[in-house]
Amino acid sequence: MARPTIIDVAKAAGVSRATAARVLAGATNVDPVMTSAVEREARNLGYETNFAARMLRGGRAGAIGLVLAFNEIGSLNGTFFASALKGAAKGLAAGDVQPVLLPADDEDLGRIPKFLRSGAVDGVIVILQHEITHLVDSLADSPVPVAWIGRPHGDVGPDPIVIDADNHTGGILAARALVEAGRRRIGIITGPPDMEQANERTRGWTEELTRSGIAPGPMVHGDFTVDSGMAAMARLLQRDPDLDGVFASSDLMASGALRVLQAAGRRVPLDVSLVGFDDVLPATTSDPPLTTVRQPLEDMGRTAAEILIATIAGREVERVQILPTTLVRRESL
Amino acid sequence: MARPTIIDVAKAAGVSRATAARVLAGATNVDPVMTSAVEREARNLGYETNFAARMLRGGRAGAIGLVLAFNEIGSLNGTFFASALKGAAKGLAAGDVQPVLLPADDEDLGRIPKFLRSGAVDGVIVILQHEITHLVDSLADSPVPVAWIGRPHGDVGPDPIVIDADNHTGGILAARALVEAGRRRIGIITGPPDMEQANERTRGWTEELTRSGIAPGPMVHGDFTVDSGMAAMARLLQRDPDLDGVFASSDLMASGALRVLQAAGRRVPLDVSLVGFDDVLPATTSDPPLTTVRQPLEDMGRTAAEILIATIAGREVERVQILPTTLVRRESL
């Protein structure tokens, strides 16, 4: 069935469309029997007020534009999220589609699904930096197509649109670079255990070390932040003071680790080699700048936009795209 | 006159509403006389297709949602722009208003004014990092209220909504900190000369040095990027190799300057003290972390959202707000 209208709700509840509208608007002077009938049917049908109709009637959009120069979007590269956002914004602009920001509120999980049912957007791109299980669940039965940047955990329905980086190869690249630099006692600062992308990096790293005949060193979990990188590095040094190589699953954690290493008197890269992941701004501003595994975040965002636009237009496209990761050599290795 | 409709255009052109619609849709099989009459009147009246009506008719929004967890917005702090965006997004979310991203295309200046006339948004926030004169001009006669983050150059009409940081005091704080650290040969890396905010910082710096009986040292312009900071620092060292203090008008330029200083054998802060501006992520990840003048970027974004929402709701609010800057002491001073 097509998106239900208020007429569908009214019919199902056996009342006039005016009454249904009143109930849905929260009016109190309506027969309680009718009220509950309307509320029940609205829920059953998954009714949500049509955004365009309300706007045409009321004259108010309920939206505010954020104007920014394109080169300001260009400056968005400080973080994973900012870079992906930048790519997506560019891709959407190229398709003459407006990007609408939908912050997912932890306290009100229903907001986004509701918004999607209102018809205000033709599709959504989800930038999955951290695993947000409830968000994934609440988008599983979206009435509009969803493109996932990063592979979602859990059930997202059949044939999802997924854009991800090749995390597994990224882990291999990091391990190989450390081994080729002559490192033999190599630890890892990985991401949260429930985050599949981090796990794949770790798997690649483990495989490549094993393949090279080197036993993987100590592993500590972080949460991708600078602070967690500092804490993780301190624990890594406790576990093996003679560590000569570290792979951190994000540049932020790597830059935290770098600071702890230097404070502990280790010279990087002389005593310890360090490889990060992401290739975001802090990788270039730290001292020494970080050798890191580059995720093509901007490309991922742009690709998500393109696939989604094509899907909405009814064109056939490859719905899963894993973009390559590459090693960017700077001075921490 | 209220926003003109296609009926207004049709009347003015002396044709039926169907004909006007055909012309506006680009149909070719319309009498040339009628065609040009419609086109002329549409232009005269500043007609733009009502977004809600088209959407209700056509069923397509022409928009795509970017779903992101709130803590991902929280990670937006790599740059001036990202932090302001983060604050604005939070402020809008609190008011239950959707943020719509409007990238300003250099090649198509008309796009944003057109969009605003379509009624798709109730207001706009402009994040002015660089001075974008043409953008300012093209928004001067916006049909919806505009909130400027950063003081716009040029004519923006009467009684504009402006949210800015106290750049002048920021410059004073930087100079005072350098002087109190015992520095006497203090150079400055400022912003582009046409950018009022950078000029105010420089003015504050100059005033405070003069007040302390210290002659301001050499000045070089940058464009707020890391690279421009590196180039500027190199020139500063040429002009005065015995410099013992530097104020850079952005943290990115400061981190570029830091690298050049260290490459030139200067220890920071032992030989040279360095103060940045903004307090964005790279200030905390550089080595040493930067002492910097903090702009409350997130507050500025949030304030812009709040003022705009209040204005749209018809509430009276203070339309100009200059938020305080503060010195954040880290280790480069």
Add this chain to the structure above:
DNA sequence: CTGAAAGCGCTTACAG
């Protein structure tokens, strides 16, 4: 080639 009319889905002033 042009115009009168229907209809997208909603809300609310009006009549009962």
Add this chain to the structure above:
DNA sequence: CTGAAAGCGCTTACAG
């Protein structure tokens, strides 16, 4: 307390 009807602004199938 409830319903029939008008109207927000647009586009297009239909009739001429």
